[in-house]
Amino acid sequence: MFMNSYSHSVVNSKEPEQTENIKLVKSVARTIDLLLLFADTRRYLTLQDISEMLRLPKSSTFELVNTMVQKGILEIKHSGRKTYGLSLLAFEIGSAAVADLGVIDVARPYLQELNRVTGGTVFLGTENRGKIIYLDRAEDLSLVKADAKIGSRRDLHSTSLGKAMLYAYPDDLILKLLGPEPYPANTPLTKTTSFAILQDAKISRERGFAVDDREDGPSMYCIGSVLRNHRNEPIASISVSSFINQITESKKKFIADKVKTAALQISRQLGFCGEILY
Numbered sequence: 001m002f003m004n005s006y007s008h009s010v011v012n013s014k015e016p017e018q019t020e021n022i023k024l025v026k027s028v029a030r031t032i033d034l035l036l037l038f039a040d041t042r043r044y045l046t047l048q049d050i051s052e053m054l055r056l057p058k059s060s061t062f063e064l065v066n067t068m069v070q071k072g073i074l075e076i077k078h079s080g081r082k083t084y085g086l087s088l089l090a091f092e093i094g095s096a097a098v099a100d101l102g103v104i105d106v107a108r109p110y111l112q113e114l115n116r117v118t119g120g121t122v123f124l125g126t127e128n129r130g131k132i133i134y135l136d137r138a139e140d141l142s143l144v145k146a147d148a149k150i151g152s153r154r155d156l157h158s159t160s161l162g163k164a165m166l167y168a169y170p171d172d173l174i175l176k177l178l179g180p181e182p183y184p185a186n187t188p189l190t191k192t193t194s195f196a197i198l199q200d201a202k203i204s205r206e207r208g209f210a211v212d213d214r215e216d217g218p219s220m221y222c223i224g225s226v227l228r229n230h231r232n233e234p235i236a237s238i239s240v241s242s243f244i245n246q247i248t249e250s251k252k253k254f255i256a257d258k259v260k261t262a263a264l265q266i267s268r269q270l271g272f273c274g275e276i277l278y
Helices: 002-011 017-041 047-054 058-070 088-099 103-118 160-166 171-178 194-207 249-269
Strands: 074-078 083-086 121-128 131-138 153-155 210-213 220-228 234-243
Touching: 017 047, 017 058, 017 083, 047 058, 058 074, 103 121, 103 131, 103 234, 103 249, 121 160, 131 160, 153 160, 160 171, 160 194, 160 210, 160 220, 160 234, 171 194, 194 210, 220 249, 234 249
Parallel strands: none
Antiparallel strands: 074 083, 121 131, 121 234, 131 153, 210 220, 220 234
C-alpha cells in the first residue's frame, strides 16, 4: 500500500502531487497511530481489536497490518488466536532514537550503584506525550522486581519517576500535561485532582524528590528525582522502587539522599551547573 502510493506520486509529480501527498500523509498517520496503539496498550491485539480501537474499516486494518508485518515492524504473536505485536525491529528503531538522548549511557553506572546500595529496582525515564516512558532499569541486586518494562509508559501523576519530572515544570504546564481532572486513579491513594497534585508538587520541590506511596501500585513505595541538562532543562528522571512492607522511615531517608545525590551527579555529567534540581 505504501509503495504504490509513493511510486504514483513520484511519477506524477506535477499538479496532482498535492492530492497524492494527502493520501500518503493519511497512510503514515495511520501507521503511527497503530504503533502508538501497541505502545500504549502493551498487549497483543487481533485485527478486530485494532479495527475497533482505531475506528478503521476491517479492510483498511488488514492492509495496514499486513504491510507492517511484511516490512517486519509487526509480527504474528499467536497464529491460532491471530494476534499481532511489535517486532524486534520496532524495538531496534526505538532504541536507536533513545540512544540519541545520550542520558542512558551517562546514567547507567549511577543506576547500577543505586541498585547496589538500596536493593531497590532503579529506573530511568523521560516524559513523552503526557506519560513517563521507561528508558532503562537496574535490578541485578534488587530485593524488589518491579514490573515496569523498558519502553512501557505510565501515568505522570502516580509514579515517582513521572512526578519527579512533572514537578520540574511550572504549575501551568503540569496541568496542561495532565489534562482535565479527575486524573486516573490507579489505586485508592492516587492523587486525582489538580489541587492535590500542585500541593504534592510544592512539597516535592521543597524536599528535592518525589514520592509514590502506593499510588501506582498497592505494595510499592518509590522515590524519584529529575535530571537536568546544561540548559537547566528537565530531560529525564530516576527512581528507586521498594516494597512498602520492607521500608522503614530511616530507609526512606537513606534512599532519598542517595537518589538526590545520584540525580545531581548525573545532571552534572550532562552539563548542569546549578546547586539544586528543584
